Amino acid sequence: MSGRLVEWFKERWPIQAVLRWGLEEDIPGGSRFAYTLGSCALFLFLVQVATGVWQLLYYVPSTDHAYDSVMYLRRQVPLGWLVHGLHYWGANALLVVVGLHVARVFLWGAYKKPRELTWLSGVVLILLVAGLTFTGALLPWDELGYWAGEVGTSIAGTVPWIGGFLERFFRAGGAMGQLTVARFFTLHVAILPGLMALLVLIHLVAFRQFLSVGPWNPEKLKVTAPFWPDQVLKDLLVVSLLVVTLVALSAFVPAPVTGPADPIDTTYTPKPAWNFLFLYQALKVFKGGWEAVGTVGIPLALVALLMLVPFLDRREERRPLRRPVAMAAGVLFAGGILVMTWAGYFSHPGVAAGPLPPLPQPLPGPPAELAPSAKRGEELFGTLGCTACHAVSGPSGVLGPGLAGEGRRGRSRQWLAAQIRDPKAHNAASIMPPYAGLKDTQVDQLVDYMMALTAAPPPPPPTGAPGAAPAIPLVAEGAAPPLPLSGQQGPPGHAASMIGDPEHGALLFRLTCAACHGPQGTDNVPNPGSDRGTVPPLKGIEAELFNQDPDVFAANIDRFIQHGSIPKGKQPTLRMPPVGVTNTLTQQEAAHIEAYILYLNGVDRAEIRRPGISPPTFFVLTLAAFAITWTGMGAWWMRLRKGNRGGG
Numbered sequence: 001m002s003g004r005l006v007e008w009f010k011e012r013w014p015i016q017a018v019l020r021w022g023l024e025e026d027i028p029g030g031s032r033f034a035y036t037l038g039s040c041a042l043f044l045f046l047v048q049v050a051t052g053v054w055q056l057l058y059y060v061p062s063t064d065h066a067y068d069s070v071m072y073l074r075r076q077v078p079l080g081w082l083v084h085g086l087h088y089w090g091a092n093a094l095l096v097v098v099g100l101h102v103a104r105v106f107l108w109g110a111y112k113k114p115r116e117l118t119w120l121s122g123v124v125l126i127l128l129v130a131g132l133t134f135t136g137a138l139l140p141w142d143e144l145g146y147w148a149g150e151v152g153t154s155i156a157g158t159v160p161w162i163g164g165f166l167e168r169f170f171r172a173g174g175a176m177g178q179l180t181v182a183r184f185f186t187l188h189v190a191i192l193p194g195l196m197a198l199l200v201l202i203h204l205v206a207f208r209q210f211l212s213v214g215p216w217n218p219e220k221l222k223v224t225a226p227f228w229p230d231q232v233l234k235d236l237l238v239v240s241l242l243v244v245t246l247v248a249l250s251a252f253v254p255a256p257v258t259g260p261a262d263p264i265d266t267t268y269t270p271k272p273a274w275n276f277l278f279l280y281q282a283l284k285v286f287k288g289g290w291e292a293v294g295t296v297g298i299p300l301a302l303v304a305l306l307m308l309v310p311f312l313d314r315r316e317e318r319r320p321l322r323r324p325v326a327m328a329a330g331v332l333f334a335g336g337i338l339v340m341t342w343a344g345y346f347s348h349p350g351v352a353a354g355p356l357p358p359l360p361q362p363l364p365g366p367p368a369e370l371a372p373s374a375k376r377g378e379e380l381f382g383t384l385g386c387t388a389c390h391a392v393s394g395p396s397g398v399l400g401p402g403l404a405g406e407g408r409r410g411r412s413r414q415w416l417a418a419q420i421r422d423p424k425a426h427n428a429a430s431i432m433p434p435y436a437g438l439k440d441t442q443v444d445q446l447v448d449y450m451m452a453l454t455a456a457p458p459p460p461p462p463t464g465a466p467g468a469a470p471a472i473p474l475v476a477e478g479a480a481p482p483l484p485l486s487g488q489q490g491p492p493g494h495a496a497s498m499i500g501d502p503e504h505g506a507l508l509f510r511l512t513c514a515a516c517h518g519p520q521g522t523d524n525v526p527n528p529g530s531d532r533g534t535v536p537p538l539k540g541i542e543a544e545l546f547n548q549d550p551d552v553f554a555a556n557i558d559r560f561i562q563h564g565s566i567p568k569g570k571q572p573t574l575r576m577p578p579v580g581v582t583n584t585l586t587q588q589e590a591a592h593i594e595a596y597i598l599y600l601n602g603v604d605r606a607e608i609r610r611p612g613i614s615p616p617t618f619f620v621l622t623l624a625a626f627a628i629t630w631t632g633m634g635a636w637w638m639r640l641r642k643g644n645r646g647g648g
Helices: 002-012 015-023 033-056 066-076 080-108 116-138 143-157 163-171 178-210 227-252 274-285 288-312 324-346 372-383 413-421 440-452 502-512 550-563 587-600 615-647
Strands: 026-028 224-226 473-475
Touching: 026 227, 033 080, 033 178, 033 227, 066 080, 080 116, 080 227, 080 324, 080 615, 116 143, 116 178, 116 274, 116 288, 143 163, 143 274, 163 178, 224 227, 227 615, 274 288, 274 324, 288 324, 372 440, 413 440, 502 587, 550 587
Parallel strands: none
Antiparallel strands: 026 224
């Protein structure tokens, strides 16, 4: 039956002709492992297609649900961690393999006549791979992807004459948002893969037209070996090792969790993906009027040089030592990119110079009209989290004095600037965190805003009147407004369902929480007036809040972050402010802090809940399958070679 089915297909489709076209080839100089890079690149592209289609079954291309859908795939879908890991690491591996493949072709001189079209189609494939990594990075709509897209589209916006058009095209408007996700989704899923498939076909046909160029030593060209099975087995062996490596990375070094995108989070360090770091670093070298050199000149020069290689080096000589100019140019080309990438990886961009995004809610009680510098200071006041402790419309804040009427108190600009940079210089017992990292212009803007707060605070209602706050001393400067009796009384906020980044949470914790809870939440900060006498530690958290289930644990502590609490006692000095409901922290920032607190207590916020097969077990099974398969393949290969020698 099977024989009849094969014959039926042979009569209607050229099976043998296709197999001959793909497998029947004599390789000059014999088979080599160096020739496996092209097959590895093709295999990785197919992996990207397969895992990408699988992810489409779960991915939701919207700013509201993209991040959650990706995290659902990673945490809740059986083997979803593997699919996402293979796609993430496969994309990185594709870039590396393509780069090595180009280097090998250049070293072998395989771009020379009549193989120019093979080289040119390969250069276009490099650009398409870069485009796929750029568009794919944004789709999860996480912090890493959002800021990579923000930086990348901003770079496009600096191109002379057409920069504005390019930036609006990629963003599908003036700002990053829902239409940006839709635009990148279309490019990444439909347009670029279609072009990639077409160029792969052109590249393969061009390669098969003239086949492998072979080694550069003329003596070695006298020996040939068949593509099947000699080179095919080498290709399969390297591809198998690549599969094992990708599974190992997916199992033990999963794709980073950077938390949901938060456009107003100024604490995140924006950088593009690693393969664009050389361009990012070039922008830091060429500034001002020279910016176009970094945004247009360098990229165009690199692409043009690659395109022109076959036409600039037209000599038939392929031995590297006899092509000193070409080799030196190649080393400078690759070395320059590597050095710029390395420098870009370790560079630390400063605070963005552009205007900050508007606050989710206007601050209470600002003056009706503010000068531009004071207006900027108002935005900084909210973005930096100052509203967590200070109020601008009442007699006092939650943890610090009220700032209403600050401009009438006779304090100098120098005093206010020193208070912002180093509060302990004026009061050694101050719990206000120092903002020494702010630029001089930002400090000036904050001072301008505080100096503009000239309105006197409204008089407090008389004791016993409706709305009167209980007289609970907080710090020497004044009394605190009422807070919820307990953080456990309020429901969890949206942050409780978000998967934050503990590394970013550590930074936010240091900026907003360490003053009361101490570094890493371990210090017993005094809290006079409370029954406990100190602020509860967060590392080694109270038993009623701890839970091994990361979702339950996050919800337990989220209630406090959202609604605050008053410790038990007659007159507790320090209380937990409601930083969530007051929008002092965004929900994304709260999720980062919660992830960090879970990390301090040995719980992984991004724990895989339904792995299907646990990552370590799956890796062991993959390794066992590799060993069994290649033990059998090795035995078959040895018998085949023995038979060929006997027949010869």
